[in-house]
Amino acid sequence: MIKMNDITRDGNPVLRKRAEKATFPLSADHKELGNKMMEYLINSQDPEIAEKYKLRAGVGLAAPQVGVSLQMAAVLVPGAKDKPPLFKEILVNPVIVSESVQIAALEEGEGCLSVDKEIPGYVPRHDRITIKYQTVDGENKKIRLKDYPAIVCQHEIDHLKGTLFYDHINQKEPLKIDDDAVLIG
Numbered sequence: 001m002i003k004m005n006d007i008t009r010d011g012n013p014v015l016r017k018r019a020e021k022a023t024f025p026l027s028a029d030h031k032e033l034g035n036k037m038m039e040y041l042i043n044s045q046d047p048e049i050a051e052k053y054k055l056r057a058g059v060g061l062a063a064p065q066v067g068v069s070l071q072m073a074a075v076l077v078p079g080a081k082d083k084p085p086l087f088k089e090i091l092v093n094p095v096i097v098s099e100s101v102q103i104a105a106l107e108e109g110e111g112c113l114s115v116d117k118e119i120p121g122y123v124p125r126h127d128r129i130t131i132k133y134q135t136v137d138g139e140n141k142k143i144r145l146k147d148y149p150a151i152v153c154q155h156e157i158d159h160l161k162g163t164l165f166y167d168h169i170n171q172k173e174p175l176k177i178d179d180d181a182v183l184i185g
């Protein structure tokens with residue numbers, strides 16, 4: 001199982017590389033990697049397992065964060081208690097094909113499993129996006145996302161381009177954001 005010490009941290013060049021496109025059919029190793037990344041998210045959201053293995057509760061994990069420069073990311077956005085997840089998918093070769101003019105940001109700012117320090121500030125993103133991606137079985141999908149799931153997917157797709165969340169923060173005025181930006185609580 002993936003544990004915290006398997007997660008690459010800021011400073012590791014793999015986090016700043018543009019990840020390689022995955023080719024199909026996916027190798028057994030790449031399929032396994034996707035499942036392991038999703039398993040991390042599931043484990044990390046289980047209070048007992050997270051406590052036992054000291055896992056940070058994660059909603060998304062991109063392959064470069066486990067040292068593999070491949071265009072693949074697992075996303076697991078939990079739903080309300082005892083409800084199914086809002087969004088659960090392993091995205092292969094994801095591409096944002098359209099994005100709203102409307103800007104959105106998490107009210108609390110963002111963190112990252114690969115960044116150990118807190119970096120305050122709004123991370124401006126798009127409130128709604130349309131993503132095209134392939135599943136691990138090579139099926140082509142096109143989905144529209146908004147609000148928190150959209151933020152998570154933008155954060156993960158950034159990792160595949162070597163971008164980290166704080167690259168988007170206004171260094172001079174971290175808490176400055178468009179007046180009409182949607183703040184997601």
Ligand SMILES: CC(C)(C)[C@H](NC(=O)Nc1cc(F)cc(F)c1)C(=O)N(CC(=O)NO)CC1CCCC1
Pocket residue numbers: 044045056057058059060061062065077078106110111112113114151152155156159
């Ligand atoms: C960095 C960390 C704080 C661990 C962040 N989790 C999070 O924001 N809260 C969270 C965790 C849950 F399990 C369930 C839940 F609803 C909320 C996170 O997983 N990521 C993913 C990451 O680092 N991917 O590379 C950072 C988030 C910041 C904005 C979107 C993803």
Ligand SMILES: [Zn+2]
Pocket residue numbers: 111112113114155159
């Ligand atoms: Zn991250």
